[in-house]
Amino acid sequence: MINSRSRLAIALYALMAVLCIPFLFPTWWMITSSFKPVSEIFAFPPTLLPRQFVTDAYGRVFELQPFARQYFNSLYIAAAVTAGTLAFSSLAGYAFARIRFPGANLLFMLVLTGLLIPSEVTIVPLFQMFLDVGAINTHWPLILVPMLGAPSALQTFIMRQFFSGLPHELEDAARIDGLGRFAIYRRIALPLAKPALAAVGIFTFLYSWNLYLEPIVFLSSPDKFTLPQALTQFVDAYGGPMWNIQLAAASLTAIPVLVVFVIAQKQFIEGLAYTGLKG
Amino acid sequence: MASVSIASVNKSFGSHPVIKDVSVEIADGEFVILVGPSGCGKSTLLRIIAGLETINSGTLAIGDRRVNDVEPKDRDIAMVFQNYALYPHMTVAANMAFSLVQRGVARAEIERHVHEAAAILEIEPLLSRYPKQLSGGQRQRVAMGRAIVRNPKVFLFDEPLSNLDAKLRVQMRGEIKALHHRLATTMIYVTHDQIEAMTMADRIVVLRDGKVEQVGSPLDLYDHPVNLFVAGFLGSNGMAFFRGSYRDGQFVSSDGLNLPFAARGDLEGRDVVCGVRPDDFILTDDGVDATVDVLEPTGSETQMLARWGSQKFTSLFRGRLTAPPGSSVRLGIAPGRAHVFDATSGLRIDGRQSPFHA
Numbered sequence: 321m322i323n324s325r326s327r328l329a330i331a332l333y334a335l336m337a338v339l340c341i342p343f344l345f346p347t348w349w350m351i352t353s354s355f356k357p358v359s360e361i362f363a364f365p366p367t368l369l370p371r372q373f374v375t376d377a378y379g380r381v382f383e384l385q386p387f388a389r390q391y392f393n394s395l396y397i398a399a400a401v402t403a404g405t406l407a408f409s410s411l412a413g414y415a416f417a418r419i420r421f422p423g424a425n426l427l428f429m430l431v432l433t434g435l436l437i438p439s440e441v442t443i444v445p446l447f448q449m450f451l452d453v454g455a456i457n458t459h460w461p462l463i464l465v466p467m468l469g470a471p472s473a474l475q476t477f478i479m480r481q482f483f484s485g486l487p488h489e490l491e492d493a494a495r496i497d498g499l500g501r502f503a504i505y506r507r508i509a510l511p512l513a514k515p516a517l518a519a520v521g522i523f524t525f526l527y528s529w530n531l532y533l534e535p536i537v538f539l540s541s542p543d544k545f546t547l548p549q550a551l552t553q554f555v556d557a558y559g560g561p562m563w564n565i566q567l568a569a570a571s572l573t574a575i576p577v578l579v580v581f582v583i584a585q586k587q588f589i590e591g592l593a594y595t596g597l598k599g
Numbered sequence: 600m601a602s603v604s605i606a607s608v609n610k611s612f613g614s615h616p617v618i619k620d621v622s623v624e625i626a627d628g629e630f631v632i633l634v635g636p637s638g639c640g641k642s643t644l645l646r647i648i649a650g651l652e653t654i655n656s657g658t659l660a661i662g663d664r665r666v667n668d669v670e671p672k673d674r675d676i677a678m679v680f681q682n683y684a685l686y687p688h689m690t691v692a693a694n695m696a697f698s699l700v701q702r703g704v705a706r707a708e709i710e711r712h713v714h715e716a717a718a719i720l721e722i723e724p725l726l727s728r729y730p731k732q733l734s735g736g737q738r739q740r741v742a743m744g745r746a747i748v749r750n751p752k753v754f755l756f757d758e759p760l761s762n763l764d765a766k767l768r769v770q771m772r773g774e775i776k777a778l779h780h781r782l783a784t785t786m787i788y789v790t791h792d793q794i795e796a797m798t799m800a801d802r803i804v805v806l807r808d809g810k811v812e813q814v815g816s817p818l819d820l821y822d823h824p825v826n827l828f829v830a831g832f833l834g835s836n837g838m839a840f841f842r843g844s845y846r847d848g849q850f851v852s853s854d855g856l857n858l859p860f861a862a863r864g865d866l867e868g869r870d871v872v873c874g875v876r877p878d879d880f881i882l883t884d885d886g887v888d889a890t891v892d893v894l895e896p897t898g899s900e901t902q903m904l905a906r907w908g909s910q911k912f913t914s915l916f917r918g919r920l921t922a923p924p925g926s927s928v929r930l931g932i933a934p935g936r937a938h939v940f941d942a943t944s945g946l947r948i949d950g951r952q953s954p955f956h957a
Contacts (some may be wrong), residue, residue, distance in 0.1 A: 377950035489684035492651050493745075498701035511688040 337525040347574070354378070354568035361563050377568035385550055386543045387569065394547040395576065397462050404467035405475050405524045406517055412472075413479025414505050418491070428480070434473035442470070443537055450538065461538045462546070466528055475520045482516035483509055522584040529577060545575045601662035601675070601752035601785060602627045603648060608657030610640075610647060610750060610809075617643050618654075619809040625787065625802075630779050632788045633798040635806035636832070641789045642757055644806070648787060649755050650674050653873050661753060673703070677746035678755040681762060683738045685730040685745070692717075692726040695745045716747040719781070736767045743778070756788040760795065793833050797821070827872060827945040830938055836877040836902070839912030842942060844870045854908030859887050859931045861937070870942035877902070879936035880914035886931035891922045905930070 348368075353361045354377055356370040368529045381387050416428050446469075450461045466472065486509060494504045511518075534550040542553065551573065603625040610618035617640045625631045633641040646652040647659065650671035659666055666674050677698075685694050692713055699709045717723045720740045730738055739759060746754055756775070760768045776799050779786050790796055796803045797817045805812040805820065805828075813825045817833075824830035830838045841860075843852040845867050850860040860873050887907060895902040897920055903914045903922070907930075914930065922928050941948050 487682060487684065489680040489682055490686065492646075492649075493678070493680060493684040493686075495651065496649060496671045496676065496678050497698040506684060 330578050337530050350567050350574075351571050354564060354571045356564060358564050361567075363365035367535075378562040378572075380562075381554070381569045381572065384565065385545075385553055387550065387572075390545045390547055390550040393459065393574070394529060394546065394573075397459055397546060398525050398576075400463050400530040401466045402521055402524045404463070404473050406521055408467060409472050409479045409520055410510060410513065410517065411505070412476045412508055413481075414483050416476070416480040417483035417486075418509075419501070431473050431495075433477055435477075436472035437470055439470065439533065443533065447537055456538060457540050457544060458538075459544065462528070462531065464533055465534065466524070466531070471527060475524060478520055479513070479516055482513055486512060518584045522580060525580050526577065602629075603753055603785060603787065604658070604660040605648070606658040607658075607767065608644075608647065608656045608659060610643060610652060610826070611655055617809050620657075621806075621809070621811055622657075623804055623811065623814060626786060626812065628732075628783050628785055630776075630786045630788065630799060630801045631804060631831065632790060632796040632800035632802075633804045633806060634790055634793060634832075635812075636793055638720045638808075639806040640809040641661040641791075643809075645678075645755050645757055645787060645789045648753070649676055649678050672698075674885050675752040676755055677751040677753075678757065679742045679746050679750040681758040683730070683762075685738060685741055687730050690727050690729055691722065691733070691741050691744075692731070694741060695726075695748045698745070698749050711748070712748045713744075715799065716744040719747065719778070735763050736771065739763060739767075739771060742781075743775075744884050747778075747782070754784055754786040756784075756786065758790055761789075761790070761792070766797075775799065778926050794835055795918050803833075805832060823947070824938065825947050827940050828872070829900075830874050830940070830947075834876060836913050836915060838874045838876055838881075838938070839914070841873045841875075841907065841910050841912070842870075843873065844868065844942075851906055852910060854910065856908045858907060859885070860937050861932075861934070866939070866948070870949075871948065872940045872942050872945075874938040874940065875912070875936065877913045877915035878917075879933045881931050881933050882916065882920070882928060883931040884929055886929035888927040889930045891924055891928060893924060894920075894922055903928075 321517070324521045325594060352368065352370055355373050355375060356367070357372055357374055357376075360367060360370065360372060418430075446461065446465060447456070450456055454536050455461060490512075491504050491510055494508045499507060530548060531546065532548045539545055539549065542550070545553070547569075551566060554562050554569060556562055603623075605621055605623045605625075608618055608621045609616065614837060621640075621644060623631075625773060633644055635641050643652060647654055648661075650666065650669060654667060661674055661676070685691075686697065689697065695713045695716060699712060704712075713726070715725065717726055720743060722740050722744060724738065725737055725741065730741070733741065733860065739762075742759070755796045759775070760771050763771060772795060775786075775788075800817055802814060802816055803820055804814045807828055813820055813829045815823075820829060820833055824833065824838075827840070831840070841850075841852050841858060843850055844859070845851070845863055848862040848864045848867065850858050850863070850871070852858050852872055858873070889905040889907050891903060891905050892911070893904040895904070899917070901916050901918065901920050903916065903920075905912060905914060906930070920928075939948050950952075
């Protein structure tokens with residue numbers, strides 16, 4: 321028997337399924353097309369599943385460019401940026417939330433103005449700066465700029481807001497228990513900040529992973545390229561895209577993002593249960 | 600165990616003074632309660648003793664040691680906070696052990712201390728739980744356990760019962776008192792609840808606006824309040840106050856009524872406030888007619904809201920009585936139980952002064 325309540329539920333799920341299509345279809349198309357020959361990608365009527373299943377494109381991805389190397393570049397840069405940003409933003413955020421020093425608010429405002437400056441504005445002076453120190457066509461600009469520059473301002477803000485919400489009594493108790501300022505940060509505040517750290521981590525990783533303008537400005541040799549930059553290089557002699565190969569490379573590029581999201585999503589849910597002292 | 604000496608301590612937040620020249624001597628093993636309305640500086644004073652706040656001037660000593668510049672961890676104190684301040688990411692056992700781990704105490708010994716404290720507080724089954732899995736009363740016990748484990752010279756309590764429901768509060772009140780008997784350690788306890796202060800303390804320190812109003816045993820403060828503030832603050836049914844002056848040796852209220860307060864020839868012509876505890880009213884034919892507003896029988900006693908002229912007051916009688924609202928009863932005051940205060944300064948002006956008055 322189907323009562324009206326479960327009928328409503330079915331209708332609701334049907335609607336949600338339809339609404340999912342715009343989000344799921346591009347991914348579906350990307351993955352399935354990477355297993356099709358080029359002729360089938362443009363066939364009419366289009367096919368949802370590859371009629372002719374070929375994996376050539378995946379091999380070609382690694383032949384045309386040092387793709388494994390580029391993959392490693394993107395991974396380690398994103399990992400370094402994430403680790404560095406977590407360290408800097410949690411330290412700075414904690415300091416802004418808890419340590420009273422003259423000019424703290426002014427300094428924090430200054431940090432926040434970093435959010436208002438588009439990266440396109442600073443990229444030329446940054447290029448000049450890194451040229452002066454001989455760091456062009458190295459990964460240093462891609463690691464140092466997000467970690468120490470404007471992009472970490474938002475993360476510092478998030479961390480500061482989180483630390484501001486921690487009860488002062490916890491720190492008082494920790495002081496009586498014999499912890500110094502850094503130990504309080506490290507052993508009390510930081511373990512409680514897991515939800516905020518997860519949010520900052522996922523934002524930062526995605527930011528670095530998707531970075532496009534900076535790599536094409538700072539890097540010139542293919543073995544230094546990062547993935548978003550490398551994707552645009554899968555072109556034929558006339559500059560036209562090699563669709564099946566590009567889609568294969570794009571599919572491979574999406575994997576770490578999905579992995580990070582799945583891991584951090586678990587953290588987010590844990591974070592919801594983590595409400596500190598109340599309850 | 601140690602005494603605590605607070606001598607001429609001053610503390611300001613910016614230009615705003617919150618503790619003004621406070622001096623209190625607390626004996627070894629004593630249970631002292633700091634009480635006062637919110638904003639009176641009682642919590643700040645406790646935090647000063649803990650070392651969480653620095654002082655601008657004065658001397659603070661625990662035992663024979665001047666601790667003005669000593670870090671909280673080195674003062675040999677333990678503190679129980681209002682919201683318990685248990686570390687949410689650690690189990691109960693880890694919370695209790697934390698300070699000992701910090702001090703580098705051997706593992707076996709930590710284990711022993713934690714289990715001893717857990718046994719005293721009957722929280723052994725909770726040791727592997729996290730604070731969020733505990734009820735308010737259980738958290739309160741764990742917070743006390745964390746303090747006991749340290750085996751401190753002085754326990755500091757900052758309104759530890761105010762987050763508990765009324766029934767649990769009464770129970771924990773008894774347990775803290777029992778704990779004091781058992782450990783015989785100096786305890787300093789902050790509350791805004793005068794009942795807590797009256798029932799638990801060896802001595803009470805009444806604070807107002809950062810100043811000590813009076814120090815003394817609960818009953819000493821109850822019987823001999825040094826001023827109107829202390830008189831009104833202590834006691835569960837506030838003291839009844841009557842404004843007026845002495846004429847021809849008799850107290851005449853501001854309504855012109857002769858009220859049955861003892862004659863005082865020495866106060867002739869002076870504006871005073873006379874105070875009576877609700878239970879010090881008596882029914883007597885020699886009394887003065889009071890108009891009954893409300894009668895509230897509670898079984899064992901009867902509370903009566905009444906008026907002498909325009910001045911309303913609460914009186915309390917053992918047993919039962921009947922008096923319809925609007926009727927009048929003749930009320931007197933038990934001999935020697937009236938309090939007389941100067942109307943301008945608010946200071947007590949009758950015979951004996953409290954030996955502890957500030």
